[in-house]
């Protein structure tokens with residue numbers, strides 16, 4: 569028999585097992601908002617370039633993680649890139665944006681120096697290979713969300 573409460577042995581402590589719903593809102597900030605608006609309005613993937621070390625960050629960020637320079641230069645990068653690594657999630661849960669199996673990848677877009685975490689689609693997980701070329705597939709109806717990119721699909 570399962571129970572939602574239990575008493576810890578030898579202690580005057582009770583545990584309650586359950587889930588609570590915690591709605592929240594996250595502000596993308598000025599830089600994140602511009603990145604998302606470019607996805608929504610122009611289907612462009614943009615990043616920011618460091619004036620000191622020349623690194624291009626995608627998604628865009630406001631401060632270089634290596635040299636702490638302010639990043640004010642916006643650059644458009646390609647919607648094509650190289651799969652750096654991936655994982656396949658076969659377990660469904662409420663926070664996953666799509667149905668399992670869910671394939672997540674880290675993609676280095678052409679023109680960027682960083683990895684971009686996103687979904688992979690139109691691919692058999694057995695066919696995935698590090699180094700494969702992929703391309704962004706945008707949703708038709710976009711809302712300034714990272715999921716305006718539906719997923720990245722393999723280039724054939």
Ligand SMILES: [Zn+2]
Pocket residue numbers: 618619620621622623632633634635636637
């Ligand atoms: Zn830098």
